[in-house]
Amino acid sequence: MHWWLPPQGSTFAQPIDTMFTWILIITGITFVLVEVGLIWFIFAYRERPGRKAFYTHGSTSAEIIWTAIPAVTMVILGIMSNGLWVKIKGRNSVPANAYPIGVYAKQFEWWFTYPGPDGKLGRVSPSLVDKTSNPTGRDPADPAGTDDILIRNQMHLPVNRPVVAILTAEDVIHSFYVPEFRVRQDVVPGMEIKSWFEATVPGSYEVGCSQLCGLGHYKMRAQVTVHTQEDFDAWLQQRTAQAQGGPTS
Amino acid sequence: MTTVAATAHAAHAHHDDRSFIQKYIFSTDHKIIGIQFLFLSLFFLLVGGLLAMQIRWQLAYPGKPMPFGNLLPETMAPGGILLPEYYLQLVTMHGTFMVFFAIMLLLVGVYANFLIPLKIGAHDMAFPRINMASFWSAFASGAVMLASLFVPEGSSRAGWTMYAPLSARHDYSGAEFGQEMWSISIILFGLSSILGSLNYITTVINNRCAGMTWFRMPLSVWALFITAILGLLAVPVLAGAAIMLLFEQILGTHFFDPAAGGQPILWQHLFWFFGHPEVYILILPAMGMVSELVANGSRKPIFGYHSMVFAIAGIAFLGWIVWGHHMFVSGMNPTLGSSFMVSTLLIAVPSAIKVFNWMGTMWRGNLRFHVPMLHGVAFIAMFTIGGLSGIFMAATPVDMFIHDTYFIVAHLHYVLFGGSLFAIFGAIVFWYPKMFGRMMNEGWGKVHFWLTFIFYNGTFFPMHINGMAGHMRRLYDPTVYDFLKPYQPMNEFITICAFLLYGSQIIFFVNFWWSMFKGKKAPLNPWDDNGLEWSTPSPAPHGNWETLPTVYRGPYEFSVPGASEDYLPQNRKLPTDRDPVMSPAAGH
């Protein structure tokens, strides 16, 4: 059990953790000032016979100081945060060479679509969904989709390469969340949302659904495997061959 | 209500020939209505807490039969093992009961009603019959919400935030009519709240007694007044959204259905546009009352009274333009993430101003640690933690990580429990003599305070750690995830503290009920306080005063140099005081 944030597994983790630490320092100083101040006052100014309280209605300079310092601090924090926010979530933030993976969320499973050798994902449409033969609603008319590979509840990706998750939901709002990647994005029916990240450490991770989606919400888990590029290519080749042998549930 | 009858023996303001039903059941007296709200909301506080105990059991011991779980029907907990759909109902109903029926009613329903006329020198509210309607519609609303747990397939279960499409469709959630009942209950609650707000606003504007200028009003009245404005403008949005949701559920509309051109995120915008001002409704009255408790306990004027008023107004105003911080990862345009971050960071400033001013009030005071003061100081200490944790969420990249985790749960409980509920406990003890003519037991009050304070921190502080680990909200069984398994000992620790916390409240409830019959009879001004409410007997008679008081000074004239006592009530006329110029609208 960590007492701190989870291990860093993506390029976002370090800047986000740094922000978290800065905020902890700022709030920590304030916390100590207030709580120690309160405890000190409780003892120093407690009622004793013969004591009288100091009659004052306030101090304008005090008001100015303790308004200005928090305000300036908040502005600085905002400027620091915004750059990172735009880099992660901005409309134009997805790197051009990001490897696309379709992430289709439904009660209570994650379907991952990998572009085949053509490197492109086929179109999907909710009206084409068939629970058995076409769970993500892949459009058969789109040639880019004929070599796509669908896998239930398993996300595989190569390390040190930007990946863009193309998120759609079938029914209710879900949320794609991998703690070590510091990635979270709600998946909304009727919307196609792109969420990009770059994993930095090979290994096994988990996707948790992070928006209440019904009674199976707690069980909506997927396994994430970050491979080296060679291992990923080998894995993809093996799955492609498997897929030619027939549909995989 | 009969208990009030047993202790009410003060002189009548004027000839009172109301029947028992008129006096205590369908009463138009703001004090009785306030007490009715008190009984109703304390009931829901207990119920909400009981639901929380079940949630905590399941989190600490997933899948194990709960003690007394065999009393629950098979549809909720077969063999005592909570079902996932029941767990989600618990989570939804805990939030709903606590936010609407416990905290809102305790802060506004009780204290706006009870205190406003007494503290501004009025006989009653501007619209006494509308006031009565406000209570009974809240009562009906609560009954519907409680009943929804017991209809076939149970209550709604999409979280108290009710996100569509999950909340709109039976086939997605598994609920049946219970889902509609949430919407119906909220619409009724909205009616109650709006009627109340109309009353409070009108009364404060029109019914202040002679000399009670705006800037001589106690901060509790300022807070309740501004809260009422927030309520008047925000609650109709919730009611409207609930009506849209009800139409979605029973008329087959498609506001939130993307297959038919609707937008799921629309619900979130509507809900949080209400929801954010709502959380300020849940804290501002508490802040106002804390000012009374801390000034009284410090025997000192409030430090920076005008700043405090402007801070309340600032919080209320900024509260309208921050709602998107609940939606940073919702899929809304990321540019909105930037704008809402700015406004959210700014709203920390007026809250900080208030904390520093309370500290300034205590500084060089002559601190008297009666039970209300203990609660007031605890409010300052705990609200600070809650407010500071909010800054992590305001920073969008960090929020991406802690959104929908236990970090948020920790934050909201620090402000709602550590903040609002501590203030409420303090307020109940402080104004208990005014309500019932007797004092609550001071010794047991202190025991209750300390036990609550310790177990409350034991319950909610570790949730920050779980949240940092990524522990998501509303999970029936966290052990499904390998990364969460190591946090089960923490979950167990939290649960044990939670059980002890709930158990400690027995002391409060016994004290509350016992003191009503056996408590020490209250003197006229038991706290040596300056408010107008202490210038009339306890409990106050119908109509409060025969002749309305006149006000000569502000509300916090404690320890005035040269005065014989360390307090100076607002209505006490000194030889140096002049009578205020009477305006036509003033009291009679």
Next chain:
Amino acid sequence: MRRLSSVAVVGAGLLALALGFSNRGGAALAGSTVTGKVKFVGKAPANPAIDMSEEPKCKEKYTTPPHEEIVAVNKNGTLGNVFVYVKSGLPAGGKYPAPATPVVLDQSGCTYHPRTLGIMIGQKLDIKNSDPLLHNIKALGKKNRPFNISQPTSGMTTTRTFTAEEFPMAVECNVHGWMHAHIGVLSHPFFASTGADGSFSITGLPAGTYTIEAWHEKYGAQTATVTVTGSDTKTADFTYTAK
């Protein structure tokens, strides 16, 4: 004497009528039987393989890789999981009380057993979870009240009943998207599902001409007309062709 014997004849006739109309759910003392086989012609299509890697507690129950048994072709060239029932022809006003024994729908190895089942209005459906993990059972009823309930651990049994004729009612688990079943809710007991030998047997039919329907989840419905005397056995075979 004659009066007594005519009373006896009438009594016996009434008894015979009563027995003939009595519903014993199969083990009728009287009534006709319709039996048959559902044959399958052609090459059986490959059923989709199920990747249960993410549910190890179910995966370990299988020695060979599991498949979705959409088209269950038996060794003898017959089709399993075909629901056969009397679609029309029963005497008007016939009342058939639901048997006391429940129908069991079991979730084991993350699949429904059986895949197709019939049940009478008012008869209990015992839904069992034999897997030590969460299944939710979503019944997409249109004439019956739909429900969506969960069973998070093994050993749980939930009982439901239905109030209206409905066929077919889809049942699914959302945690395991490959789990599908179909329920036929009927007001009479004259139905059966084909099993591992592709045969079915409907017993206790009163005399009459009936439309018997066979239904398969992929290949759809076929009908046959059968006339029975009330005490004989007739055969009705169905044939599905591979597509």
